[in-house]
Amino acid sequence: MVTWFWQRRRPAERTLKVRSRGDYGDVQRVDFAELAPDIDTFLGQAAYLQLGYFETLSALIAPTPGLGDKESISRAAAAALDKHQSLVALIRDRGDDALEVMLPFREPLDAFRRATHGARPLETMLSVHLTAGMLDDFYLALSASYASTGSRVAAILGRSDNRQALAAILTDAIEADAQWRSLLSLWGRRLVGDTLLIARGALRPHALDAAEEKRVEPVFTQLLAAHARRMSELGLDA
Template identity: 60%
Template sequence: MVNWKFWRRRPPARILRLRSRGDLGDATRVAFEELAPDATTFLGQAAYLQLGYFETLSRLIRATPDLDEKEALSLAAGAALVKHRAIVDVIRERGEVPSEIMRPFQAQLDEFRWATIGARPRETMLSVHITAGMLDDFYRTLAAEYGDTGRKVARILNVDSDRELIVDLIRATIEADDEMRSLLSMWARRLVGDTLLVARAALRPQRLGVDDEKKVEPVFTALMAAHARRMDALGLSS
């Protein structure tokens, strides 16, 4: 699990070692009440996360010479950018400045994003698929707390993320390379802890009490169930 203040990247190596550090379906709807952040925080985080997915995928496009991979990555990057711009439009409708709303979360979310970039392209593809899937689920759940603004964001996050071709690339690698299968399975498990930290950090209290933990437990249980389904679809164990 990544240390949010101190983390180091290991250089790539042929020996496959990890660096040191779907949706919620019919999950029970939880009223976060005082646990949910204010609407400005919610919008700023949701918008910047989508921009981060776009940036990570764009870097992968530039790094790969394979045209099929470029196509797969470009579709997913384009979908993330569309979502980002749509959430930015919601922010502007509220009379707020998008850059000012996102800026307080830039450093923290960049740290998370860089910590979940793998030493190899398939690890990074898996990172986007897993972390974006879990966090989109989480922010859709939070959206219920923000009235019409939340409904608009939920509709945006419900739009297809166009990651199917990326999933096909990951699945093909897993089927062809047992060593990579093992590596990606471990990498995905590590991503879960880091992603749950981001979700918890989005909630208003710095520390959740026992009663608060009970309120949010169904949501995190549902996030893990959806994650398990994504892993099963890839042919990996969660």
């Protein structure tokens, strides 16, 4: 049985550094030059992911009862759509057809969305909050490999995502009914594997040697640390 590096037992004294907003820390300093995907893969995946988050959030508006919560979800959806449209514009600025660039990733990323779609609206809301956070961080880390185009992508992904409104809805639900705490904690832990596989699959080599694994491990360590922070902010166990 294969043991992924995020499943290994780590020394208790190790401290993980979590980046603050606007500071990409050690993640962005990792050299991805030889491991980063080609530019079309990078842009196509990033753009289609944002479209998927817009679609998922839009579908959550109808089953959400509170008007204020509906409005909060709509703002998060609008932020994802804005990022998607900006990435599409960047692709077109490069002279490429955005639909053709995104199409190869439609099937695998739709499968990822289905795998992380909860049985209840709050589970799906948590999925967006956590998986979008992890993958935005990952694509920000990758962006350093693409010169001026990467800088434009970093600026787009660094915009406000309005997902803190989702966190507020989740926190209110947990405080109103303690049963949500254990259910959402379990769901949040289940999301990690699928999300890291999407990130891992974006790298150029499909099979990394030991040296390459060592180079990318700090990035995934950072992603896990940020995931744990988001879970803690919601009052959930990571």
